Amino acid sequence: MHPVLLLGAGKIGTAIARFLAHTGDYDVLVGDVDERALERTAQHANVKTIRLDSSSPAELDRAMKGRQSVLSALSFSLNQNVARAALANGLSYFDLTEDVHTTKIVREISHRAKVGQIFMPQCGLAPGFVSIAAHHLTRGFEKLDEVELRVGALPQFPTNEMKYNLTWSTDGLINEYGNPCEAIHDGKLIEVLPLEGLEHFSLDGVDYEAFNTSGGVGTLAETLDGKVRQLNYKTVRYRGHRNLMHFLMNELRLNHRRHILKDILENSVPVTPQDVVLIFCTVSGWKDGLLTQVTDARKIYAGELMGERCSAIQITTASAICAVLDLHVSGKLPNQGFVRQEQVMLDDFLANRFGSVYDVPTRPMMEAHPTARV
Numbered sequence: 001m002h003p004v005l006l007l008g009a010g011k012i013g014t015a016i017a018r019f020l021a022h023t024g025d026y027d028v029l030v031g032d033v034d035e036r037a038l039e040r041t042a043q044h045a046n047v048k049t050i051r052l053d054s055s056s057p058a059e060l061d062r063a064m065k066g067r068q069s070v071l072s073a074l075s076f077s078l079n080q081n082v083a084r085a086a087l088a089n090g091l092s093y094f095d096l097t098e099d100v101h102t103t104k105i106v107r108e109i110s111h112r113a114k115v116g117q118i119f120m121p122q123c124g125l126a127p128g129f130v131s132i133a134a135h136h137l138t139r140g141f142e143k144l145d146e147v148e149l150r151v152g153a154l155p156q157f158p159t160n161e162m163k164y165n166l167t168w169s170t171d172g173l174i175n176e177y178g179n180p181c182e183a184i185h186d187g188k189l190i191e192v193l194p195l196e197g198l199e200h201f202s203l204d205g206v207d208y209e210a211f212n213t214s215g216g217v218g219t220l221a222e223t224l225d226g227k228v229r230q231l232n233y234k235t236v237r238y239r240g241h242r243n244l245m246h247f248l249m250n251e252l253r254l255n256h257r258r259h260i261l262k263d264i265l266e267n268s269v270p271v272t273p274q275d276v277v278l279i280f281c282t283v284s285g286w287k288d289g290l291l292t293q294v295t296d297a298r299k300i301y302a303g304e305l306m307g308e309r310c311s312a313i314q315i316t317t318a319s320a321i322c323a324v325l326d327l328h329v330s331g332k333l334p335n336q337g338f339v340r341q342e343q344v345m346l347d348d349f350l351a352n353r354f355g356s357v358y359d360v361p362t363r364p365m366m367e368a369h370p371t372a373r374v
Contacts, residue, residue, distance in 0.1 A: 001027040002329050005063055005091070006047075007054050007082060008073030009037035012096065012168065015310060015318035016073060017045040019354060020325075022306050031063050044308065054078045060085035067091055069328070071321055075171050076102045083109045083119060092117050092328060094321055096124040098172050098215030100179065110338035118328060120339040123321040125277065125313070126151040126233070127218030128341055129358060132349055133296045134220060134281040135342035141285035141292075144228040147184075149217060150210050150280040152236025153313045155272045156302070162245075163238035165272035167313045170262050176235065177245055178255040179214035182221040184231035189221055195246050197234060203278070210234035211242045219340045228285075236278050276301050277312040279358075298360050305357070315357055323355035 002025060006017055009032035020026040028045070031052030032038050038049040053059050054074055064070060064085060069092045072082045076099035083106045086093040093110075097103060103121045110119035122128055130149050138144055155165040166173070180191040197212040217233035224231055248254050254261040277300045284293040302312045310318075324344060327333050332348050349355040 001025060002069065003027040003067045004029070004325070005067040005070045006030045006073065007052070007070065007078075008032060009034065009041040009049070010073060010169075011311070011314055012317050013073035014041045014044055015314040016071060016322060017041055017047045018306055018308065019318055019322045021045045021047050023353070025329075029063065029067065054082060057081060057085055061089060064089040064091055069094065069325060071325065072096065073321075075169065076175070077171075079121070080105045080109075086119070087112055087117075090114060090117060093119045093121075094123050094325055094328075095121045096128075096317060096321060097121050098124075098127055099175055100182070100215055103219070107338045113337045115336050117336060118333065118339045119337065120324060120328070120333075120341075122215075122218045122341055123324050124317040125153070125279075125320060126216040128320045129316065129349070129355075130216065130233075130279060130281060131218045131220040131341040132344045132346050133279065133298075134283065135223070136346035137281060137283040137294050137296055138224070138228075138285075141283070141287055142289075144224070144283065144285040145230070145291070146282070146284045147220075147224060147228050147231040148282045149220075149233040150236050150278070151216060151233075152208070152210075152278045153316075154236070154238065154276055154278065156274045156276050157272075158238055160269070161240075162269065163241050164269065165275070166265065166269050167272065167275050167311060168317070170266055173265075174255075174258050174261055176213040176215055177249055178258065181212045181214045181233070182217055183212070183233070184221055184225060184228055187226065187229055189225045192232075195242055195249065197232065198242055199234070200239065207239045208236050208278075209239045209242055210236045218342075220342050223340060223342050236280070273309065273311040274302055275312045277316050298358060300357065300360055319354040319357045323349055323352040326352050326354060 004026050020028050028047040030047050031050045033053050052063050070086050072095040076097040079095050079102050083093050106121045153167045183192045192212050199210050213235040279298040281296045300312050350359045
């Protein structure tokens with residue numbers, strides 16, 4: 001069995017624990033500072049638990065003894081500590097962060113990795129799977145023109161004015177809406193403003209909007225820098241959501257008082273387990289001398305997995321990090337240093353027992369297309 005330290009016993013962490021323990025191939029130790037959260041995780045998964053403050057290097061060192069890999073389902077602010085402890089203790093490192101600065105720090109730490117030790121941040125849905133899918137589409141082009149990534153985790157039954165329910169980390173959500181966004185424009189790697197680049201489209205009879213958000217493109221913009229004319233990542237929401245968030249973050253200036261915005265959202269916007277994840281990647285360029293476009297489009301709903309009800313964001317995020325861990329253990333990833341999501345082969349990912357949840361029919365979404373850009 002491969003011994004793993006999993007940090008974070010929230011909804012995503014609990015799903016990761018269940019998925020890994022269910023296989024019988026992983027010895028999972030779950031660490032969290034919240035003892036009640038650990039108790040809930042232990043009720044749902046056959047794992048060991050330890051009360052652990054991940055801000056303490058000494059506590060991390062103790063928990064990492066005898067482990068070979070560490071998975072962080074923590075807030076991005078703690079991941080630098082975890083990555084440093086992983087390096088010192090010889091563990092491979094995986095996280096779910098969307099934070100660009102944190103990823104840069106993890107990459108710097110990875111330069112001192114030993115053979116067999118990898119550092120792989122951004123292992124969730126977006127960043128994560130979306131980069132794997134988009135990079136797969138770029139193969140076979142003689143010359144690339146545009147790469148567009150669109151992802152949304154949405155309530156199936158929106159009822160409030162925001163047309164949104166909390167489905168994952170509030171800190172991560174605010175980060176996406178408030179931080180600069182990487183893109184490629186006219187062949188140059190640039191930063192663009194979050195909540196801008198608004199576009200509208202219809203899909204399966206439902207009206208959506210998409211706009212710039214931070215972090216979702218992962219390292220793909222850097223990988224394709226100098227190889228593509230345009231690349232951008234946008235988050236999908238129901239129409240009207242962007243304007244309300246723009247009012248809160250920019251006109252009320254809550255982007256500079258994020259603790260207040262977090263309190264407002266968590267006490268006003270309900271969570272929901274009834275969600276749906278939309279993934280829509282489009283690549284255009286020249287093949288056989290013709291300007292050609294190819295698309296990867298997926299829709300994944302909440303449902304039952306391994307005997308328990310899971311939200312779509314739990315299914316997609318937890319299965320993605322479990323899949324890349326599985327690929328690492330089986331020797332299908334580079335075996336040292338920093339590993340980007342786009343280094344994962346899509347066929348390997350979808351053939352994996354965890355990644356297979358993404359292998360869903362895509363035909364109904366092929367009609368989606370932007371109808372307006374602002």
